[in-house]
Each structure stands twice: as structure tokens, then as C-alpha cells.
Amino acid sequence: MEAPKKKFPVNAKDYKLYEEVGEGVSASVYRALCVPLNEIVAIKVLDLEKCNNDLDGIRREVQTMSLINHPNLLQSYCSFTTGYNLWVVMPYMAGGSCLHIIKSSFPEGFEEPVIATMLREVLKSLVYLHAHGHIHRDVKAGNILVDFNGSIKLADFGVSACMFDAGDRQRSRNTFVGTPCWMAPEVMQQLHGYDFKADIWSFGITALELAHGHAPFSKYPPMKVLLMTLQNAPPGLDYERDKKFSKSFKEMVAACLVKDPKKRPSSEKLMKHPFFKHARTSSYLERTVLDGLRPLGDRFRMLKAKEADLLVQNKELYGDREHLSQQEYIRGISAWNFNLDDLKNQAALIHDYDEISIVEDTKTSEQQNGLNGVTLSAENSSPTMYNNHSDAKSHLQDTAHEILNLENSFAAFPIEPLQALEGCFDICEDDVAAVSPTARDENPLDNEQQGPIKLPLEASDQDTERDDAAHLGRIKSLQRTTIPETRKYMSCSLLPDNVLSPNKLVGNGERDHPQLRFQAEHNYSGPLQHRQKNNMTSSLSEDASEGAMVQRKGRFQVTEADLSPKAPVFNSSSLDMASSPTSSVPAASLLPSLQTVLQHNTMQREEVLRLIKFVEQTSGSPSGNSMEHAETGNGDISQTLPTPRERELHSQAIQLQQSIGSLVEQLQRQKMRNAQLEKKLSDLGKKYSIQE
Numbered sequence: 001m002e003a004p005k006k007k008f009p010v011n012a013k014d015y016k017l018y019e020e021v022g023e024g025v026s027a028s029v030y031r032a033l034c035v036p037l038n039e040i041v042a043i044k045v046l047d048l049e050k051c052n053n054d055l056d057g058i059r060r061e062v063q064t065m066s067l068i069n070h071p072n073l074l075q076s077y078c079s080f081t082t083g084y085n086l087w088v089v090m091p092y093m094a095g096g097s098c099l100h101i102i103k104s105s106f107p108e109g110f111e112e113p114v115i116a117t118m119l120r121e122v123l124k125s126l127v128y129l130h131a132h133g134h135i136h137r138d139v140k141a142g143n144i145l146v147d148f149n150g151s152i153k154l155a156d157f158g159v160s161a162c163m164f165d166a167g168d169r170q171r172s173r174n175t176f177v178g179t180p181c182w183m184a185p186e187v188m189q190q191l192h193g194y195d196f197k198a199d200i201w202s203f204g205i206t207a208l209e210l211a212h213g214h215a216p217f218s219k220y221p222p223m224k225v226l227l228m229t230l231q232n233a234p235p236g237l238d239y240e241r242d243k244k245f246s247k248s249f250k251e252m253v254a255a256c257l258v259k260d261p262k263k264r265p266s267s268e269k270l271m272k273h274p275f276f277k278h279a280r281t282s283s284y285l286e287r288t289v290l291d292g293l294r295p296l297g298d299r300f301r302m303l304k305a306k307e308a309d310l311l312v313q314n315k316e317l318y319g320d321r322e323h324l325s326q327q328e329y330i331r332g333i334s335a336w337n338f339n340l341d342d343l344k345n346q347a348a349l350i351h352d353y354d355e356i357s358i359v360e361d362t363k364t365s366e367q368q369n370g371l372n373g374v375t376l377s378a379e380n381s382s383p384t385m386y387n388n389h390s391d392a393k394s395h396l397q398d399t400a401h402e403i404l405n406l407e408n409s410f411a412a413f414p415i416e417p418l419q420a421l422e423g424c425f426d427i428c429e430d431d432v433a434a435v436s437p438t439a440r441d442e443n444p445l446d447n448e449q450q451g452p453i454k455l456p457l458e459a460s461d462q463d464t465e466r467d468d469a470a471h472l473g474r475i476k477s478l479q480r481t482t483i484p485e486t487r488k489y490m491s492c493s494l495l496p497d498n499v500l501s502p503n504k505l506v507g508n509g510e511r512d513h514p515q516l517r518f519q520a521e522h523n524y525s526g527p528l529q530h531r532q533k534n535n536m537t538s539s540l541s542e543d544a545s546e547g548a549m550v551q552r553k554g555r556f557q558v559t560e561a562d563l564s565p566k567a568p569v570f571n572s573s574s575l576d577m578a579s580s581p582t583s584s585v586p587a588a589s590l591l592p593s594l595q596t597v598l599q600h601n602t603m604q605r606e607e608v609l610r611l612i613k614f615v616e617q618t619s620g621s622p623s624g625n626s627m628e629h630a631e632t633g634n635g636d637i638s639q640t641l642p643t644p645r646e647r648e649l650h651s652q653a654i655q656l657q658q659s660i661g662s663l664v665e666q667l668q669r670q671k672m673r674n675a676q677l678e679k680k681l682s683d684l685g686k687k688y689s690i691q692e
């Protein structure tokens with residue numbers, strides 16, 4: 001019989017945070033002690049203010065993590081908010097990620113039996129996910145975690161998608177998520193959508209990453225990676241250095257890295273590949289990989305210090321921003337904003353990288369030779385090599401423009417992060433207090449009794465003081481994340497997943513699952529930050545230092561921040577879409593647009609009325625009366641107006657009045673619908689937390 005499930009407390013004061021063991025874009029992961037259960041856990045602390053632009057992703061991640069149930073998937077024990085942080089409590093994986101292990105001890109990659117063992121476990125998790133309709137979308141060594149006993153779990157469901165999602169998120173034509181080097185060509189192209197075969201491509205890239213110590217093209221800027229993935233032959237195990245690997249390994253990788261997703265095997269089929277016969281037990285991993293490794297916290301600190309050194313060294317070479325982008329990108333995570341400046345800088349970097357590019361591309365053509373017998377010269381195998389800087393820039397800008405044009409901007413809506421997440425996690429009782437300035441000081445992270453962040457017990461070297469300071473800094477920054485209650489966020493680029501995706505991959509009753517419906521109705525994807533002001537198209541040709549922003553947060557997610565003109569264009573189709581009972585766009589998303597249009601119309605109306613008054617005064621007609629008539633829209637008055645211009649103005653005023661009337665009505669309807677949706681959301685939230 002299965003042991004009863006432990007109940008992990010959902011209050012920060014029941015946990016003691018120890019050292020930091022990992023860091024993502026908007027989250028830090030700590031080793032921690034669950035005091036009542038006396039069990040070591042890992043806690044991912046997400047700063048909700050920082051991830052404000054990806055609440056949908058967070059909700060998805062937490063939901064998926066709590067629902068999955070497979071030994072090779074990292075399940076969460078529980079999650080709750082504390083102040084403006086979200087804590088996700090999960091098993092502590094003492095070995096850290098495969099990427100961490102590679103970086104600290106295996107820079108040239110692992111031996112084949114190790115790779116086979118790791119990959120077989122990951123593949124098991126993919127079989128499970130795919131069978132349950134999920135695409136992971138971010139398979140990479142950084143997301144493969146190893147426990148102290150060599151067991152393997154795939155983590156990070158921040159960008160995973162459910163194939164039964166009514167929004168067909170996985171087929172959305174307007175987003176592409178993942179990390180560039182691991183991203184399948186069809187995900188980049190977004191021509192016909194993509195499905196779970198995208199994970200098989202990433203799996204193949206991960207195999208190369210484990211074999212070489214880095215993913216193919218990992219030295220290049222992201223735009224270059226996109227172009228190379230699309231235009232070059234698929235990477236593989238065909239270099240001289242790959243001689244040591246078996247034929248079955250090479251074939252397995254080649255089977256995964258086929259550009260046409262239909263020709264890639266499913267995870268289930270891949271599982272039967274002879275390569276996985278080389279897989280060993282987890283204790284083999286424990287002996288060969290984990291033995292002799294320093295504690296995860298120490299390794300993490302050392303890697304961070306190394307990166308910081310590198311940053312200083314290269315600062316002069318590339319300058320601050322470009323280098324930061326590169327650095328974060330190379331680490332496999334990224335928080336950079338992908339705006340025009342970045343594109344320009346990347347174009348510049350490509351120029352700098354041309355030499356490497358030629359070498360690598362020659363290899364790619366050799367590979368192609370080996371694989372398919374197609375001969376490519378170094379020259380023609382690298383269609384992205386440029387003779388001069390401006391070619392490179394313009395090529396990149398064109399490509400960027402194409403990618404950016406993939407997405408339409410959508411209506412904005414005001415929302416507080418906690419509201420959006422309500423129902424997904426337990427919200428600590430003290431959270432309400434935490435948003436008031438006086439309560440900030442009582443943040444559990446700051447209060448010793450309530451679960452202090454303990455400094456690393458093992459830290460005995462001379463770095464300790466510096467690390468302590470860094471820790472304290474982090475504690476401070478965590479507590480400072482409280483945001484005033486009154487602060488509202490405008491969403492730019494609320495991705496219309498649910499509306500724009502034309503095809504349904506799978507159609508069955510599961511779509512009516514309450515959680516899925518919940519997701520579909522409340523897609524808060526897309527930056528909830530203030531709107532970008534500039535028009536993207538013009539920005540690309542002119543200076544656009546702050547407009548034209550394509551955000552990359554966490555994973556490679558290209559969204560066009562704002563294509564809409566400054567004053568929102570209001571058209572009936574958008575309204576119809578929202579008012580339709582079958583629409584899955586949150587009605588609330590239309591409110592700001594409606595309000596702005598209303599305001600706009602009111603201003604115009606006032607302007608017209610002023611003009612009428614002026615005309616009346618100058619022509620000596622009895623103003624008071626006319627005004628009243630004009631305002632009430634009395635039809636007869638037009639007959640009494642002396643000039644055609646006045647009559648025209650009068651009829652415009654009436655039209656405006658009518659449209660204001662209907663807008664007010666529509667606004668009321670939207671408000672009602674919004675209230676209904678909010679109620680539904682909170683009911684679902686309650687239901688969900690009761691189920692938990």
C-alpha cells in the first residue's frame with residue numbers, strides 16, 4: 001500500500017531557508033528545512049513583481065507541478081504566497097541540474113553510459129507528459145535535476161503547454177517559447193504550429209549538450225541561433241571528437257534532430273531505440289557523476305563567482321549590455337529585453353563571430369555530408385555570413401521584423417498580480433497585511449521567528465562574509481518587493497492565444513475540465529507592464545531605444561509589445577469578439593480600450609459642442625436653446641441652423657452622442673461580464689484550494 005501523502009505546511013514560518021542553490025530569471029531556489037516535518041526541501045521563491053509579465057506562465061507551472069505524478073518529474077509539495085513572493089516547495093535535488101554538474105566537473109560532457117542513463121529517465125518523463133497531453137517546451141540540461149542517489153527528474157514547467165488547452169497554446173501562431181538553442185525549427189517558424197514533437201527536437205539537442213558540455217550554437221547570439229537552426233543542416237554527432245560515441249547514439253540523435261517534425265519519432269517510439277539499452281541504474285550515476293562533488297550550494301556559489309569574474313573580464317570587450325545579454329544567454333537563462341538595440345548589438349556580434357561561424361558552419365556541412373550525403377561548401381552552408389556589418393544588420397532587422405510581425409498586440413487590462421493568481425496557490429493570511437506599508441517590516445523573510453534565511457552552514461572559506469552580505473541583500477530585496485495596493489498594471493500584448501489559434505489539435509471532453517477552462521478564460525500572458533509607446537514598425541527604421549521591445553523573460557518568448565497606435569483603435573470586430581458568449585478573451589481586457597474610446601469621444605463631443613456654441617454666438621442665434629437641443633439630439637434643430645457647416649457639425653454631434661450611448665451600454669455589458677468572470681474565477685479558485 002502507498003504511504004499516506006505528507007501534508008506540507010503552507011506558511012512561510014514553518015520553513016527555514018538555508019543557502020541559495022539555483023537561480024532563474026525571476027526566481028531563486030533555496031535549500032530549506034520544513035520544520036514540522038523535519039525534512040529538507042527546495043523552495044523556489046518567485047518575485048511576483050518581477051514575473052509580473054508572466055503570471056500565466058507561473059500559474060501554469062504551479063498547476064502542472066502540483067498535478068503531475070511521475071517519478072521522473074519534479075512535483076511540488078505545495079505552494080503559497082508570502083508578501084509578494086510565491087514559494088513553491090518541492091523535493092530537494094542535492095545533485096543540482098545536469099548543467100550545473102557539467103559546468104563544475106564535466107566541461108567536456110559526460111560518457112555515453114551516463115548520457116544514456118540520464119536521457120532514458122528524461123524520456124520516461126516525456127512519455128508520461130505527452131500521454132497526458134502536455135508539451136514541456138523547455139527540455140535542456142539546466143532543467144534535468146539529479147538527486148543525491150542519482151535519480152533524475154525533469155523540472156521547470158514554466159512554459160509547458162497542455163494540448164487540451166482550449167486556447168491551443170501549443171499551436172499559437174504568435175508566441176514562441178523555449179530557449180533558442182534547444183528550440184525546434186517549427187517552433188521558431190510558427191508556420192503550422194507545433195506539437196509534442198518539439199520536445200523530441202529539444203531532447204536531441206540536450207543529448208548533444210550532455211555529450212559536448214554545451215548545446216550546439218550556444219556561442220552565438222539568439223538571432224543567429226534562430227537563423228542557423230532554420231537554415232543549416234541539423235546538428236549531430238559527426239565531428240572528429242564524436243568518434244568515441246556509438247553508432248546507436250549517433251542514430252538516436254539524428255532521429256530526433258530531423259527538421260520535419262512528422263519524421264521525428266514519438267517519445268514512446270524513441271524509448272524503444274537500441275541506444276537506451278546502454279542505460280544503467282541510478283546508483284551508477286551516483287558513483288560516476290555525483291561522487292566527489294561538492295555540496296550544491298558551494299558549487300552554485302563558485303559558478304556565480306566565476307561568472308562574475310568573466311563578466312568583469314569581458315566588459316571591456318563587449319560593453320556592459322551586450323555582454324550581459326550574451327552572458328545570460330550562454331547560461332541558458334535569460335532576462336534580457338530583446339529590443340532594437342539588442343538586435344543591432346547582436347548584428348554587431350555576428351560580425352565579431354564570423355570567424356567562429358565559418359569553422360562551426362563548415363562542421364555543419366561536414367555533418368550534413370556524413371548524414372545525408374549532401375555536399376555543402378563552407379560558403380554556401382552558411383547563408384547567414386555577412387560581408388559587412390550593414391548587411392548583417394539589415395538581414396537581422398528584416399528577420400526580426402518578420403518575427404515581430406507574428407504577433408498582434410491586444411487590449412490592455414488592469415490587474416494586480418495576486419488577483420490574477422488567486423485560486424492557484426494558497427495565499428498566506430498575512431498577505432493582505434503585507435501589502436500595506438506598515439506590514440512590510442513583518443515579512444516572514446525578515447522575521448527570525450518566522451523562518452529566517454540561515455546563512456550557509458558549510459560556508460567556511462573567506463568568501464563567507466561577502467556571501468553573507470549578498471544573502472542579506474537578497475533578503476532585503478525580497479522584502480522590498482511589496483507593491484502598493486493601488487498600483488495597477490497595464491498589460492501590453494495580452495496574447496490572444498485563445499482567439500487566434502485556428503486549429504485544434506485534440507478535441508475531446510477534457511477541454512471542459514474546470515482547470516483548463518480556467519486557463520482559457522483567464523489568459524494573463526504577456527507583459528503586464530506599462531504600455532510601450534512607440535510603434536514597432538516605425539521603430540525598426542528609426543531610433544527606438546525604448547519602443548520596439550520584444551521581451552525575453554525566462555525563456556525565449558518573442559512577443560510584440562505594442563503595435564497599436566497611441567490612441568487605441570476601436571473596431572467593432574474586437575468588440576464582437578469580446579462580447580460574444582463563446583469568446584475566451586477576458587472581457588476585462590477590453591475595458592481600458594473602451595474607457596479610452598469613451599474618453600476620446602467625450603472630448604470630441606465637447607469640442608463639437610464648443611464649436612456649435614461659438615457658431616451660434618457669432619451668428620447671433622439663441623445659444624441656450626440650441627445647446628440644449630444639440631445636446632439632447634433634437635432632430636428639428638438642424639433645420640433651424642443657418643449654415644451647412646453648422647448643420648454638419650450638429651449631425652456629427654448627434655452621431656457622436658449616439659455612439660457614446662452605445663459605447664456606454666457596451667461598457668456596462670462588459671463590466672457585467674467582467675464581474676461574472678471574476679466571480680467564476682474566485683469560485684474556481686476556492687474549489688481548487690478545497691481540492692488541494
Ligand SMILES: Nc1ncnc2c1ncn2[C@@H]1O[C@H](COP(=O)(O)OP(=O)(O)OP(=O)(O)O)[C@@H](O)[C@H]1O
Pocket residue numbers: 021022023024025026027029042044074090091092093094096097100142143145155156158332333334554555
Ligand atoms: N528542487 C530543486 N533542487 C535543487 N536545485 C534546484 C531545484 N529546483 C531548481 N533548482 C536549481 O535552480 C535553478 C533554477 O530553477 P528553475 O529552473 O526552476 O528557475 P527558472 O526561473 O524557471 O529558470 P530558467 O530561466 O532556467 O528556466 C535550476 O537550474 C536548478 O539548478
